[in-house]
Amino acid sequence: MTIERKRVGTRMSQIVIHGDTVYLAGQVAEDDPGAPAADQMRNILARIDGLLAEAGSDKSKLLSATIWLADIRDYDAINEVWDAWVPEGCAPARACVEAKLAFTKYIVEVGIIAAR
Amino acid sequence: MTIERKRVGTRMSQIVIHGDTVYLAGQVAEDDPGAPAADQMRNILARIDGLLAEAGSDKSKLLSATIWLADIRDYDAINEVWDAWVPEGCAPARACVEAKLAFTKYIVEVGIIAAR
Amino acid sequence: MTIERKRVGTRMSQIVIHGDTVYLAGQVAEDDPGAPAADQMRNILARIDGLLAEAGSDKSKLLSATIWLADIRDYDAINEVWDAWVPEGCAPARACVEAKLAFTKYIVEVGIIAAR
Numbered sequence: 001m002t003i004e005r006k007r008v009g010t011r012m013s014q015i016v017i018h019g020d021t022v023y024l025a026g027q028v029a030e031d032d033p034g035a036p037a038a039d040q041m042r043n044i045l046a047r048i049d050g051l052l053a054e055a056g057s058d059k060s061k062l063l064s065a066t067i068w069l070a071d072i073r074d075y076d077a078i079n080e081v082w083d084a085w086v087p088e089g090c091a092p093a094r095a096c097v098e099a100k101l102a103f104t105k106y107i108v109e110v111g112i113i114a115a116r
Numbered sequence: 117m118t119i120e121r122k123r124v125g126t127r128m129s130q131i132v133i134h135g136d137t138v139y140l141a142g143q144v145a146e147d148d149p150g151a152p153a154a155d156q157m158r159n160i161l162a163r164i165d166g167l168l169a170e171a172g173s174d175k176s177k178l179l180s181a182t183i184w185l186a187d188i189r190d191y192d193a194i195n196e197v198w199d200a201w202v203p204e205g206c207a208p209a210r211a212c213v214e215a216k217l218a219f220t221k222y223i224v225e226v227g228i229i230a231a232r
Numbered sequence: 233m234t235i236e237r238k239r240v241g242t243r244m245s246q247i248v249i250h251g252d253t254v255y256l257a258g259q260v261a262e263d264d265p266g267a268p269a270a271d272q273m274r275n276i277l278a279r280i281d282g283l284l285a286e287a288g289s290d291k292s293k294l295l296s297a298t299i300w301l302a303d304i305r306d307y308d309a310i311n312e313v314w315d316a317w318v319p320e321g322c323a324p325a326r327a328c329v330e331a332k333l334a335f336t337k338y339i340v341e342v343g344i345i346a347a348r
Contacts, residue, residue, distance in 0.1 A: 001252045003293060003347050005322070010315050012326035016295050018253065018347050020117045021134065023296040026327030061119060063132050064139040066227075068329050075218050083126050090121070094128035095142030095227045097184050098216035100330035102307050111298075111327045115119050115134050136233045137250065177235060179248050180255040182343075191334050199242050206237070210244035211258030211343045213300050214332035231235050231250050 006054055015055050017116065022055045024048065024112040026068070033105035037074035040108040041081040048112055057116035059085065062092035070107040072098035078108055122170055131171050133232065138171045140164065140228040142184070149221035153190035156224040157197040164228055173232035175201065178208035186223040188214035194224055238286055247287050249348065254287045256280065256344040258300070265337035269306035272340040273313040280344055289348035291317065294324035302339040304330035310340055 001019035008014075016023045027047050029040035052058050067082075069075065075096065086092075092112075101109050117135035124130075132139045143163050145156035168174050183198075185191065191212065202208075208228075217225050233251035240246075248255045259279050261272035284290050299314075301307065307328065318324075324344075333341050 001347065003295070008321055009323055010318065010320075011311060011323060012297075013323045014325070016325045018295050021137075021253075021295075023325040023345070025325040026329075063119070063134050063137075064229075065128075066327070068327070072216050072218060079127060086126065088126075089124055091125055091127060091129045093130070093132045093139040093141040093227075095182070095184070095225060096218055097142075097225065100304050102304060102328055109327060109329065111325075113139070113296075115117065137253075179235070179250050179253075180345075181244075188332050188334060195243060202242065204242075205240055207241055207243060207245045209246070209248045209255040209257040209343075211298070211300070211341060212334055213258075213341065229255070231233065 015051055017055055020115055022057050022114040022116050024051050026109045026111045028106040028109050037108050038077040038081050040106065041078040044108060044110050045081065045085045048110065052114055055116055057114045060087045060090045061115040062090060062112065063115055064113040065092045065094045066111040067094065067096040068099040068101060068109040069096065070101050074107065131167055133171055136231055138173050138230040138232050140167050142225045142227045144222040144225050153224050154193040154197050156222065157194040160224060160226050161197065161201045164226065168230055171232055173230045176203045176206045177231040178206060178228060179231055180229040181208045181210045182227040183210065183212040184215040184217060184225040185212065186217050190223065247283055249287055252347055254289050254346040254348050256283050258341045258343045260338040260341050269340050270309040270313050272338065273310040276340060276342050277313065277317045280342065284346055287348055289346045292319045292322045293347040294322060294344065295347055296345040297324045297326045298343040299326065299328040300331040300333060300341040301328065302333050306339065
């Protein structure tokens with residue numbers, strides 16, 4: 001199976017495609033640092049839409065999502081945004097836990113595995 | 117490759133099957149909230165057995181497991197249950213770390229990738 | 233698709249190969265417990281090199297990496313080692329978060345999914 005990488009950096013690639021499986025790097029709200037969790041989630045999901053499109057996929061093909069929250073008390077706030085974004089009948093397997101992230105300006109991070 | 121989802125909700129699907137790979141949502145002890153870690157692990161593993169069966173798989177086909185403990189001091193307690201459950205010669209790749217979970221009544225969560 | 237396991241224990245297998253996808257158990261610095269984070273990362277990456285070789289893979293085929301740090305303030309220290317190790321053009325998708333690990337002598341853990 002082929003490996004295709006996009007938006008490749010020294011540290012990570014934002015997109016790695018192995019056969020029909022797409023791995024995205026953990027996404028943070030680069031366009032909305034310091035914002036409340038719901039806003040960060042909104043920005044992250046827009047970024048994920050863009051990356052999936054680049055990978056030849058879309059949010060109807062999500063397989064697995066891991067969500068890390070700097071403060072688990074943001075759980076309801078991010079879920080409201082998440083639930084509205086997930087297409088009906090296409091929700092991925094998901095886990096959401098609390099974890100301190102690399103930069104305090106980011107309080108939500110989302111890792112995605114999708115099909116294409 | 118086909119994508120098949122089972123027990124589909126708005127927020128997540130409990131089972132997502134992509135070709136021969138099965139992703140389960142992070143499982144918590146829904147039948148034993150507030151119980152000690154070993155009991156929660158026992159309930160989680162029973163739930164995983166059920167979900168894998170629905171997916172046409174079983175615990176001899178585990179590929180990867182991620183275990184989150186609200187308190188890492190429960191490590192030995194959950195391992196005793198885990199070790200007894202894993203079929204000889206079929207242990208998955210595994211990582212186990214501490215993370216606060218969404219609801220304090222749950223102190224163990226397990227994410228699984230399996231083959232079918 | 234076949235499942236092949238190597239370095240199989242009761243609790244986990246260090247290597248699980250499913251078709252062309254390789255899952256490694258979360259690696260810690262077993263040869264350098266108690267060392268500073270950069271040293272632990274160096275030991276972990278050497279271990280990963282060895283495991284990937286056993287799996288018929290190598291670090292040019294990394295798909296996804298999850299890094300857990302006991303103290304996120306070690307972020308820069310481990311990245312310096314990581315960045316030097318990743319082959320140019322071959323960086324995996326990656327997420328790095330803080331999480332307490334099972335043993336305090338280990339302060340870095342790395343989970344890998346690779347192709348072979």
